[in-house]
Amino acid sequence: MHNGLMIEVADLVKDYASYRALHNLTFTVRRGEIVGLLGRNGAGKSSTMRILSCFMPATSGQARVAGYDVFSQADEVRRRIGYMPENNPLYHDMRVREYLKYRARLKGLSRRQSRGRVDAVMEQCSLTEVSRKLIGHLSKGYKQRVGLADALVHDPELIILDEPTIGLDPNQIRIVRSLIKSLAEQHTVLLSTHILPEVEMTCTRVLIMEQGQILADDTPENLQNHMNPEGQVRAEIAGPYEQLSQWLADWPSIAGYELVPGEGEYFLVSLTPKPGMDIRAEVFGYCQANGWMLRELSRARFSLEDIFVQVTGPKREEEY
Amino acid sequence: MQGFLTLVRREIGGYFNSFTGYVVLAVVLLLIGLSFAEIVSALNGQPSSLPVTQLYYQTYYFWLILLLASPVITMRSFALEKDLGTFETLMTAPVSDRQVVGAKFIGALIFYVIIFQPLLICVLVLRYFGGAQGAFDYGLLASTGLGILLLGCLYMSMGVFASSLTRSQVTAAMISFAFGLSLFVLSFASATQTGETGTIREMLGVINLRDHMEAFAAGIIDTRAVILQLSLTAMFLFLTLRVVESRRWK
Known part of the structure; x- marks a missing residue:
């Protein structure tokens, strides 16, 4: 089919009115990887994800998902991506099952397919017992799983998750993490976070981003060894x-x-x-x-925290 | 097409999932009832040679409904999506911007048509008690319906546009109310501008929504009115599309 690369990003530049968010960003993700995009707030993680998910185009450069260009073949790309934006937006006035069904239909599944897929993802994300509840009444952990179920419902090749565990309690974080790990067998996952242990635990590869560029690209273990x-x-x-x-x-x-x-x-x-x-x-x-x-x-193990500080430079840390 | 229909269904469902939908329905029902009672009691006192539809549009209830209900109907369309953040999940689904704008508009328009259904009941009541007298020409009903629908198109497109400009539903409602009211008030401007001659007066005469509606209610389908309202609708939808696309060049 193609070269086994799920994401190919080359020389990506994104300018906003007053500043440049991405500086010639280049990276690739192979099929089946779980890649963690790590960086502090404003490092360009969300911009990258929004470009890959065809929400907005880049100023220049190339981005391909499963071999399709995100600018000129946006429809093909959208069908292959399950995207959960930051803060996991949901309609609070809909019921879980109703929402997932709506999303499945919107993503082009037939009535039959959508019924089967909705049942499957509700099972997978342990949502079956809340299927008739209003989303607005669910706890944050459940909402997060509804968001994940939405990202999964059309069985996409690539799943993009923007800060999937933010604001959850430790128990919920553990559940969401194991869910993400279980996706690895059939999907490629790109997730962003600024919580370092998360990457250590879930990802097979880490990209450290700072000011719109990739500073480090390796497995968590190699980064460890490299540092120590x-x-x-x-x-x-x-x-x-x-x-x-x-x-x-x-x-x-x-x-x-x-x-x-x-x-x-x-x-x-x-x-x-x-x-x-x-x-x-x-x-x-x-x-x-x-x-x-x-x-x-x-x-003694360096945590990714140490690596992160070392790579991005402690000086800038002090600005915060 | 499936995406578009799914979106329209979601839009209409949204009205009935939310409190506002029912509030609008209730208020409009009350206003229609009031206007109906007023017309019937007036006719009891003094018969009129005008068709009932036309009498109805001489009262200001219709305009009250149009001006008040349309901002409330349309305020949620984009503002709520932006506020919740669902705008992003919506725009990354495999549907085009055009489909989204169209679905928002059609959804609002269908709800608008639904809230005017009690009028049909009023007509049936009149028919039952009033017998088959002049007022019940089907052509007349159809042209009145067309007039209501065209104004609905215009005000819904205006409201959807206002909603696309902001992430606050209240602001959206205020903007579309301001638009709607100004357009309506221009109807009176043509009457007061008698001193002016030539082009200005002529132009004001063309955008006299009140006259247009009265003509429709009298059974006259004026192509100028149809073209004006449809082209304004198209313009507002086009502007909405531009605003929705603007995230691409911001």
Whole structure:
């Protein structure tokens, strides 16, 4: 059919009256990926999504979805996209089932198809028990799922979600997240967020955006490794100081260590392993063999938060 | 086509899902009832040679309904979508801008036709009690209906346009009320501008909606009126389309 790319964006520029929101934005998304678009407010995430969903055109540049141009073949693109805008707008005066049916018909499904699809997405999003309720009376978590169901109802190839978990409580966030993850098998997903752990948990790839450009493009793990190639290991061990330092000094797997007295008879040990080594099991094994107490053993992980600050620059952060 | 019909259904459904739809229906029903009672009691006192339809349009109830109801009917069409944010989900569905504007207009127009249905009941009552006297010429009823429909087209398109300009329903209603009232008041301007000669007076005479409506009610279909109202409708719909498209070049 085509080259396996779901989204191809090249040199995309979007000018608003007073400023440029997108500066020659270029990226691609392959079929089946869950890509997280990460960036602070105003970084251009929503503009990108609005262009991809054919809500508004770009000033210049190219954008293709499933091989169709979003400017000249907007109808084809719209049929293939399920889009949930920011703040998940819904008609509050409609009932859940009625709304989904309306959306399905609007998206060109026949009466028969729409009946089947509406039932299917209500099942998928666990909406069956509220199908007759007014949308305006639903909790935010349910509303969010109605929005997702709407995005899914015509079984689109690409699902674009603008901040799908904003304003939800932790429980609801978990439900929505697992729902998004379950979509991965059949759909390509592009979601935006400024909540970093979300990307870590749901996405197979992260695009970090800042001022209308892509600053980083990688898997969450690679970004981790990139930021923190050694993966510092921390341990708290209670043992005789001499033996401990002797052991650490002679250990070939580590590039460096630090040993400082901690609480009581415990020592705080920081280890820098040689690249590509995971030494945590060995630390545990050695302590066990010597009968030392071990009460903490962890590998320092940079959160995406740190990565984000590092990539986008802490200076600009202070402006907020 | 399916998209268009789905949208029209949603529009009409929206009126009946909301409180405003029923309020408009109730108020219009009251006003129609009042006007009907007034005409009947007047005719009781003194028979008239004019057809009932024409008598009806000499009272100002019709204009009151038109001027008050049309802003309320149309205020939600785009303003509510923009306010809720559903404008975005709507415009990213596989339907064209043209279809959306058309559906908003047709939906409002159908609701407008619905609120005038009680008039038919009035006619039936008169027919039942008044016998088959002159007032019940079908041609006359048809031309009156056409007059109501044409004014409806004009005022609905005006209201939909006003609604597309803003995200506040109240503002939309005020704008369309201002438009509607000005257009109506111009009808009187032609009468007061007797001093003026030539073009201005002639022009004011052409846009005299009140005279037009009276002509329709008397059974006269004046092509000037038809063309004026249809072209104004087309203009407002075109302007609405431009406003809806404006998100593309903003």
